[in-house]
Amino acid sequence: MSAVLKEQTAAGGIVFTAQAPEDLLDPSAQAFLADLHRCYEPRRRRCLAARRERQARFDAGALPDFRDDTRAIREGDWRVAGLPSALRDRRVEITGPVDPKMVINALNSGASCYMADFEDSTAPTWNALLTGQRALREAVAGTLSFTGDTGKRYALRPYPEQAVLLVRPRGWHLDEKHLLVDGERLSAALFDAGLFAFHNADALAAKDRGPYFYLPKLESMEEAQLWQDALSHIEAMLGLAHGQIRVTVLIETLPAAFEMDEILYVLRDRIAGLNCGRWDYIFSYIKTFRRHRNRVLPERGQVTMTQPFLKAYSELLIQTCHRRGAHAMGGMAAQIPIAGDEDANARALARVRADKLREVAAGHDGTWVAHPALIPVAKQIFDERMPTPHQQHERRDDVLVIRDDLVQAPPGTITRAGFEGNVEVCVRYLAAWLDGNGCVPIHWLMEDAATAEIARAQLWQWLHHGDRARGERGDGLFLDDGTAIDWVLFEAVLLGLPSRLAGQALPGAARVREAIALLEELTRRDELEDFLTLPAYERIA
Structure with a gap:
């Protein structure tokens, strides 16, 4: 077992906040x-x-x-x-x-x-x-x-x-x-x-x-x-x-x-x-x-x-x-x-x-x-x-x-499956990430921070533009079946997610509820967080 430097040892202006192995950090x-x-x-x-x-x-x-x-x-x-x-x-x-x-x-x-x-x-x-x-x-x-x-x-x-x-x-x-x-x-x-x-x-x-x-x-x-x-x-x-x-x-x-x-x-x-x-x-x-x-x-x-x-x-x-x-x-x-x-x-x-x-x-x-x-x-x-x-x-x-x-925007739609899929990918990936796993197979795709960020940023943008547009002009965003994209829809998907995931052997399953809470907090913020990993990093060892 390699020798370790004591936690919080400082020398020459250097401080470790965790144990540092001497074979790597002499x-x-x-x-x-x-x-x-x-x-x-x-x-x-x-x-x-x-x-x-x-x-x-x-x-x-x-x-x-x-x-x-x-x-x-x-x-x-x-x-x-x-x-x-x-x-x-x-x-x-x-x-x-x-x-x-x-x-x-x-x-x-x-x-x-x-x-x-x-x-x-x-x-x-x-x-x-x-x-x-x-x-x-x-x-x-x-x-x-x-x-x-x-x-x-x-x-x-x-x-x-x-x-x-x-x-x-x-x-x-x-x-x-x-x-x-x-x-x-x-x-x-x-x-x-x-x-x-x-x-x-x-x-x-x-x-x-x-x-x-x-x-x-x-x-x-x-x-x-x-x-x-x-x-x-x-x-x-x-x-x-x-x-x-x-x-x-x-x-x-x-x-x-x-x-x-x-x-x-x-x-x-x-x-x-x-x-x-x-x-x-x-x-x-x-x-x-x-x-x-x-x-x-x-x-x-x-x-x-x-x-x-x-x-x-x-x-x-x-x-x-x-x-x-x-x-x-x-x-x-x-x-x-x-x-x-x-x-x-x-x-x-x-x-x-x-x-x-x-x-x-x-x-x-x-x-x-x-x-x-x-x-x-x-x-x-x-x-x-x-x-x-x-x-x-x-x-x-x-x-x-x-x-x-x-910079041109592509045409397309937002389906219920697409909206719910974004929520699920965010939560499952974030739960695994908080548990120490940064590369997670979800629905036969290898999801990493980049793909999770698409889902997370889309949710923020869809919900904030949908809500704001309805309040200011009355023309919010809608799913292709006519359902309004709003906080009611978001909350319903979040509330239903634990039961949908129950019984599955998921990476980071113990942190799913923490991931849901963090996703909701980040999505409701007035400003889009630059990177999901910035606030999440403070929660890992």
Whole structure:
């Protein structure tokens, strides 16, 4: 058993609010993280303040648009640095949390890459974060193994057969409450990325495997520049060559869609590509236009990538990446195998195939899946349609996307099943998250924080616009059967949910009523909470 530092031990301005294992957080690691905090925390706070100011303008009726002050970057003739060999072929990537079993299965899965996710699919309990960091360190060293409750042993395949490891730290908006520097919480992003690099950078660099990161939820080139400077600082402190750390950026916020060239430019000596983070992008669209009655989205099941505003976003990302020499990664297939129902399973796989065919035909260089069983399906499609390692030769010069294409609202309806489904997904996911599980199968979809956020933000928007519109103009929102979308409907669904879920073996079942209460509180607030995980984080260990 590893030695631990005593709770609340402070040295050099560092305080832990929980026990910290010495094998991961010895004095040198602490000093490393503290240095990052002191250098970059003021800028992080300025970036977050800029987000709030920008959102206030959107709330007042403004629309996001391409920036006038960066026109020269968009119109300039430049390209990003060449790709390292390990990142040239990324046709199928699997994502998931960082527990040891998942890490082993993902690295052994046959996917091109595995994105180890400290963000949307991990509930950031202190134990989960430390377990994940330790599992990744052992995976990099080749020593990771795991024995399940049944006695089954899991071990890594030989190194050349493993997927390429990429790590997604948490976003700039999140804090790490268990480590304080000079009385301030450390940035969760710098904790996750910094600690991983501190322990693994030398070994990964020796294998020509990075370190590689996926950077989430950026909203501007300034936030990308903050990552650029922080990662350069990490390289300098660890004695790595500049540009040794490579990144892929998820374009999963609406403001970032207008700054893709700019994000590539400021990260041009280390960026490998951009990714269509579709679920968070839909959530960001709702959040950006939360006060815009004319841009209320229909239920989630109708907001597919064939909707014009999402098609425009995807095609602009491909065009931008290929013009600059970067990969354009496709989005997540959230389906999971449906056991015991061959017809339903066949229909689900057909939807996955159609989605992956759309992506490869549009020019994407790779795609994401959430379950190992989908890897052969996605790989077959990309192998057949993309015989080369990538499609950067497909420049998509036919694409012309303007501001209005990216902000147009799709048509559609809100059904009773869609409304009730949003409530159920929110409650079930939140209950599991509070219980320490950040990746939850619900109705044969792998739900994570991003998909739960769509459901939660839609409920807030539907209810607040529906109620406000009836009060001011008498034309509220309605289900497709004519039922008013109001607090009476919401309360009825909430009250009926415990009996609907009773008897099911649900992750976090003991916290369902707490999850219902938190969802009701957040939904009734006059302001939409930026992220569900911000208030929920204060309730976990």
